[in-house]
Amino acid sequence: MQRLRIRRIEEKSLELCGGGGGGGGGGGAQQPSPARIPITIITGFLGSGKTTLVNRILTGDHGHRVLVIENEIGAISIDHHLIDEERSAAASASSAGVVVLKNGCMCCSGETPGSELERVLDKLLEIGMAAGAILPFDYVLIETSGLADPGPLMQVLWRREMATSGFYLDGVVSIVDAAHAMRHLRPAEAEKQVAVSDLVDLSDSPGALEDVSRAVEALNATAPQLRTSHALVGAATLLHLRAYASDSALELRRAAAGGAASHSPYVSCVSLESRAPLRLDALQSWLRALAEDRSDDVYRIKGVLALRGEPRRFIVHGVHAQIHGFAGSEWRDGEPRASSLVVIGHRLEGLRLDESFAACASDGESQSALTDAGECAPCEEEEAAAEGKKRL
Known part of the structure; x- marks a missing residue:
């Protein structure tokens, strides 16, 4: 049963990679384009306020035609006077359960059987095929259920083949109820x-906010934190994060990453730095070994790196085994060319990672170079070097 489900998910994700509305775009960095539709994942534990936030975006006056895919069945409640009955009837004729609002936003529930990931893929494919070449929305919000792990969905949306899809992963927003x-x-x-x-x-509970903020920072020192009341935050703050698109959006907050210490038995946040430029071939071997040996344990990788002989920043983003690297903007004159990489995951060995990462700057002639498009070979497509495996 599990093998059949995995096979179905793989087939559906590849189908989504091949189309689903909008235009394609080459390159593993998944750069946004006017033809591609961004996807934001809204996650958070049970009762954190996700549905309150999503309801506000659905009914807000923000100029977007947002499609919300809701995985808490029946959780979203929309005032009747906000619903466009005619367009809702037309949409539901081709894709069951779709509600269209007068501001152009749409809402639907993932009601098909199977895992949460499979339900989301079903809905994206179903609506995309029904709409044809022109989709009736320009943004997608996926609200996960309170106990869901967003990692599998992120892996599908961040896989290299998604570069030819009409969708791209814009970012992941977590709602934390500070009171609990x-x-x-x-x-x-x-x-x-x-x-x-x-x-x-x-959101909420000002008295406990500082303790909660420190706990969140220990788990993820790279994510900016908002402080709101009852998830009262505008769509402009949450949408178009471009979290995976360029170095301009990558906030590593080096001091926080270096100083935060997680006391969790599950998750740790490790900050790695190098003041010496890295060899690309050594870095590729290190990332390949990390992707193969610790793919289940490494949740996120984010980094801005300096490569030997390369005038541009090298940007690294990763979700489990899906690790992509691409060239960013050029280093400015006089700017220190230092590398910073943050690894977030399950029971990571910080000292061992630090030593093996530092070895990527060791003496030796680099045998690899970035392509004209500013990319390196996919970490998951090459054989892991024996040296790289030993270092991890």
Whole structure:
């Protein structure tokens, strides 16, 4: 049964990679284009306020036609006067359960059988095929259920083949209820939801906010934190994060990453730095070994690196075994060309990672170079070097 489900998910994800509306675009970095539709994942533990936030975006006056895919069945409640009955009837004729609002936004539930990931893929494919070449929405929000691990969905949306899809992963937003967070952050699911996020919204309970903020920072020192009341945050703050698209959006917050210490038995955040330029071939071997040996344990990788003989920053993003690297902007004159990489995952050995990462700057002639498009070979497509395996 499990093998059949995995096979179905693989087939559906590849089908989504091949189309699903909008235009394609080459390159493993998944650069946004006007023809491609961004996807933001909204995650958070049970009762954190995800549905309140999503309802506000659905009914807001923000100029976007947002499609919300809801995985908590029946959780979203929309006032009747906000619904466009005619367009809802037309949409439901081709894709069951779709509600269209007067502001152009759409809402539907993942009601098909199977895992949460499979339901989301079904809905994206179903609506994409029904709409044809022109989709009736320009943004997708996926609200996960409270106990869901967003990692598998992120892996599908971040896989290299998605570069030819009409969709791209824009970012992951985690909602944390500060009033109950110190209890909620104990389960592994809740910790991972924070660990993989690109933005964390801390809502309510001003008295406990500082303790919660430190706990969140220990799990994910790279994610900016918002402080709101009842998830009262505008769509402009949550949408178009471009979290995977360029170095301009990558906030590593080196001091915080270096100083935060996680006391969690599940998740740790390790900050790695090198003041010497890295050899690309050594870095590729290191990343390949990390992807192969610790793919289940490494939740997120984010980094801005300096390569030997390369005038541009090298940007690294990874979700489990899906690790992509591409060239960013050029280093400015007089700017220190230092490398910073943050690895977030399960029971990581910080000292061992630090030593093996530092070895990527060791003496030796680099045998690899970036392509004209500013990319390196995919880490998951080459044979892992024996040297790289030994270092990890």
